[in-house]
Amino acid sequence: MKQFFCLLAALALLTGAAHARLNVVASLPDFASLAEDIGGDKVKVTSLAKGTEDAHFVDAKPSFIRVLNQADALIEGGAELEQGWLPPLVLNARNPRILPNAPGHIVLARGLKLLDVPTKLDRSQGDVHAAGNPHFNLDPGNFQAMAATIAEAFARLDAANAPHYAANLKRFNERLAGRLVEWDKLAVPLRGVKVITYHKSFDYLAARFGLEVFGQIEPKPGIEPTPTHINTLIPQAKSAGVKLVLMEPNRARKTPQFVADSIGARLVVCPGLVGGAPEAKSCFELIEFDLRALLKGLQP
Numbered sequence: 001m002k003q004f005f006c007l008l009a010a011l012a013l014l015t016g017a018a019h020a021r022l023n024v025v026a027s028l029p030d031f032a033s034l035a036e037d038i039g040g041d042k043v044k045v046t047s048l049a050k051g052t053e054d055a056h057f058v059d060a061k062p063s064f065i066r067v068l069n070q071a072d073a074l075i076e077g078g079a080e081l082e083q084g085w086l087p088p089l090v091l092n093a094r095n096p097r098i099l100p101n102a103p104g105h106i107v108l109a110r111g112l113k114l115l116d117v118p119t120k121l122d123r124s125q126g127d128v129h130a131a132g133n134p135h136f137n138l139d140p141g142n143f144q145a146m147a148a149t150i151a152e153a154f155a156r157l158d159a160a161n162a163p164h165y166a167a168n169l170k171r172f173n174e175r176l177a178g179r180l181v182e183w184d185k186l187a188v189p190l191r192g193v194k195v196i197t198y199h200k201s202f203d204y205l206a207a208r209f210g211l212e213v214f215g216q217i218e219p220k221p222g223i224e225p226t227p228t229h230i231n232t233l234i235p236q237a238k239s240a241g242v243k244l245v246l247m248e249p250n251r252a253r254k255t256p257q258f259v260a261d262s263i264g265a266r267l268v269v270c271p272g273l274v275g276g277a278p279e280a281k282s283c284f285e286l287i288e289f290d291l292r293a294l295l296k297g298l299q300p
């Protein structure tokens, strides 16, 4: 009987420990990666999207509703990045902890300066960047603010472990500072290189490391390429001396390859999200992978 009570006590402890961990759901693996760095062993993190998906058009599985229903916190990019799939899931999950404006609803774009913010919201052209460019995950200079937003939210939701989150944030920032210096050195040959990108996914990476984005394969963000657009783009890009055409692994290769061949540029496949390549398992590894892919694309 005594053993039985010991077993019960152990089970209660285990259950208690499991409940003590914050249950965090991230829209994208990039935000999950940051949440793991800041939360450490005090959080359990799940990403809804896979890194091989398009962040605007994620396959919204019914199982996501159950995952969201049990979440203590939801981390999303915001700025309409997940507008096409996440809001109905959050509503259907019926979880007051993660509803918009609840303490557990963490929107990373709020702490950042976005590119291409329009003076007025206009979705009439089907543009999925109507609130500005939401692909800020590819500027490692943004990681500090994103990590700080997450650390603040975790401390608010789980005050007992606030010192743990603060210590992890400090360690994260120290590691980031070192990597930023390394990446700036590594990326010197990329400065001033003109590129075309499939989608406006790489503008933050380009701005950070001095690449010049000449244009896109898409006529507007989220709109499939048209012959008219491609036929206008090719001669302009050729005379401008565009060297690289960048696309994410999940895009159809035919049109970007045709554009690259037509202008004498190299097609480079760069993941836009963590997990878009097996080597890009974290935010840090994604930046490293993309920089090396771009440098390789410049080699003769």
Ligand SMILES: [Zn+2]
Pocket: 056, 128, 129, 134, 135, 199, 200, 201, 221
């Ligand atoms: Zn986009």
